């Protein structure tokens with residue numbers, strides 16, 4: 001080896017040592033490869049992916065000090081395949097779970113979370129626009145087929161000078177009427193104990209009003225500036241706060257009571273010219289909707305600048321490749337803090353030390369989630385519906401032998417002794 005080569009060798013050693021030092025200082029975990037790039041040590045062709053960049057519902061335990069918030073609907077009133085209307089699920093480390101709004105199409109995403117429906121019985125409605133409670137009838141009526149045995153507990157606005165017929169109790173009476181035929185004819189055939197709605201009307205006009213206080217969880221409401229009968233919620237647990245606007249203009253009660261909250265979920269409409277160009281509104285409709293009923297994007301930014309949450313979340317807009325850049329530009333005119341522009345399935349893991357946002361990989365073909373309470377063929381009051389005899393006598397008797405075979409096979413598989421009950425009248 002001549003002098004020239006020795007110089008190159010020692011230079012290379014120095015360079016590698018320097019690179020290793022740099023790597024150890026700046027990048028703690030990856031290992032410096034000979035070529036200068038980094039590798040994940042010990043990762044083999046048969047290992048699982050080393051880190052979960054996305055959330056797979058039902059695969060992660062929730063820490064006892066942790067909050068998980070999942071966006072189940074982030075869009076506009078007309079539900080779309082990628083975005084349902086307003087719905088946020090809040091899961092606490094103490095096991096409690098709360099649904100804030102249940103807008104059109106949102107139950108599909110909520111159901112995809114695979115959570116036993118007996119754990120999802122507490123629904124808080126900010127106001128009665130369909131994009132905030134349109135899927136409440138769906139969630140209520142289909143509990144009986146999907147493992148919910150408990151009543152649905154519903155908190156919704158009432159009082160505050162509003163006519164009684166505009167309150168939540170009146171709305172749920174309407175749901176009962178709408179599904180009266182289905183309700184009555186289901187009794188005794190399936191477990192219909194879930195077909196009870198317990199309504200807790202709260203006075204939407206009160207400021208910082210405690211509407212729920214159990215098991216260390218306090219939920220307060222403030223009036224929303226959105227027509228009348230509308231509220232925003234602030235949930236407090238374990239020294240952390242989640243604020244959820246529902247629909248509101250920039251709101252001084254919000255500014256006062258949500259300062260420094262951990263997660264501030266607030267509506268943010270697309271910049272108002274979109275209501276002419278994309279929604280085909282008249283200009284007068286566009287300016288009314290985006291400035292007198294809702295919060296347009298730059299105003300959302302201003303509200304966050306005034307309240308300085310640990311993390312802001314903008315929702316209630318179509319989050320598309322062509323709308324997002326304008327949205328970001330509009331919000332950044334007025335706010336430079338941390339903000340997520342929500343999509344359905346976005347999830348936040350919140351502790352006092354960290355807030356982590358990811359997106360979920362949603363199961364598009366879920367079956368009923370695990371059962372936590374045993375099903376039974378029971379109806380409230382033990383009632384049982386019977387189909388009129390003359391309709392049953394319309395049965396096609398040529399399929400009777402097949403039906404007997406089907407019952408035999410079922411009995412063999414499940415150790416039961418069922419017989420097809422229909423026989424032709426002599």
Ligand SMILES: [Zn+2]
Pocket residue numbers: 127129226247
């Ligand atoms: Zn609304």
Ligand SMILES: [Zn+2]
Pocket residue numbers: 086129131132246247316
């Ligand atoms: Zn809305």
